[in-house]
């Protein structure tokens with residue numbers, strides 16, 4: 001007996017075209033959803049202030065790799081190398097337990113209803129507004145991926161060494177403008193990065209054997225002290241001067257040569273992006289508006305592949321179709 005017709009049938013059933021996202025998607029099926037997410041985020045923030053920044057970063061690393069589908073959250077399996085150990089994520093992404101906590105709370109109230117992909121979108125919005133940044137209405141209705149791809153993450157996610165022209169081109173591939181790029185980089189208004197991400201900048205920029213000349217000297221002395229050559233590269237450093245407040249300090253820092261990452265400072269060095277750094281530095285309202293718009297656009301990225309509502313964000317539900325496909329049919 002051939003299993004093929006069954007497989008095809010199951011595939012057809014699950015091959016959903018990208019569903020239109022909309023505000024209030026859970027208003028009938030799980031009206032408390034947004035309150036529950038916010039509640040857990042508030043608790044996480046009290047427990048560890050940095051955790052909300054870490055959670056907000058998930059939206060970028062999830063949405064750029066095959067759409068906002070929570071592929072990022074899948075643990076590796078014997079047959080799948082997931083995204084958690086990808087170049088940009090390993091020893092770096094953190095606070096996955098906050099998402100687990102949100103998911104558990106949601107499963108208790110409305111089991112099998114709210115996707116992990118939507119949790120990331122709601123939690124990222126809350127991270128920003130709870131830190132003093134803008135608030136915005138999120139569109140919901142995403143599904144969770146059945147799989148994840150380390151290879152795709154490795155080839156897509158930008159390195160901290162990236163320059164502005166590279167980032168402009170990368171963001172353009174996702175229909176994100178130069179303004180979106182600069183505004184979204186303003187996410188580095190909260191959180192921290194590791195010395196590992198700036199060692200080349202401090203000691204061997206572009207293979208020159210010298211530091212990046214755009215770093216302001218006093219700031220470089222401070223970074224040299226925190227991140228000495230041969231020291232512990234897991235030491236973390238604030239991404240701007242007010243790392244728990246979502247504000248436009250990040251842009252003021254860039255203009256003063258006090259950006260942490262090469263990818264940050266380059267936004268001021270490059271004339272095309274500098275225009276927006278200056279706008280956001282002078283006008284926090286413009287930054288907040290552009291940031292919310294950028295997050296909504298980034299949240300619209302979808303792969304169009306079949307999805308599901310995971311009951312545990314770390315593992316696919318493992319329906320018959322997955323098992324059949326994994327067995328090589």
Ligand code: HEM
Nearest residue numbers: 053054057060092158159160184187191192193194197263
């Ligand atoms: C424009 C290109 C970007 C690059 C090259 C970049 C790169 C990085 C790097 C290297 C770190 C520090 C990681 C470490 O050292 O362990 C970091 C941290 C962070 N990134 Fe980005 N990023 C970019 C854009 C974004 C975007 C669009 C968002 C969100 C909308 C975001 C949110 C964050 C946050 C919140 C942190 C701090 C996380 C924490 O404290 O745990 N980044 N980013």
Ligand SMILES: *[C@@H]1O[C@H](CO)[C@@H](O)[C@H](O)[C@H]1NC(C)=O
Nearest residue numbers: 161162163164165166167270
């Ligand atoms: C920016 O980075 C790209 C890719 O790494 C490189 O080819 C290009 O020369 C760089 N541009 C500038 C202006 O440094």
Ligand SMILES: *[C@@H]1O[C@H](CO)[C@@H](O)[C@H](O)[C@H]1NC(C)=O
Nearest residue numbers: 172173174175176300301302
């Ligand atoms: C960008 O926009 C174009 C035209 O609207 C569309 O065809 C394309 O799929 C979009 N790309 C992404 C990555 O969303």
Ligand SMILES: *[C@@H]1O[C@H](CO)[C@@H](O)[C@H](O)[C@H]1NC(C)=O
Nearest residue numbers: 203204205206207208209210
């Ligand atoms: C700096 O980088 C260049 C090119 O990657 C490399 O050849 C050189 O050995 C490095 N120098 C130091 C001091 O690490």
Ligand SMILES: *[C@@H]1O[C@H](CO)[C@@H](O)[C@H](O)[C@H]1NC(C)=O
Nearest residue numbers: 091194196231232233234235
């Ligand atoms: C950072 O810590 C991790 C374990 O948490 C370790 O595997 C890794 O080698 C360390 N990385 C650096 C650059 O020191």
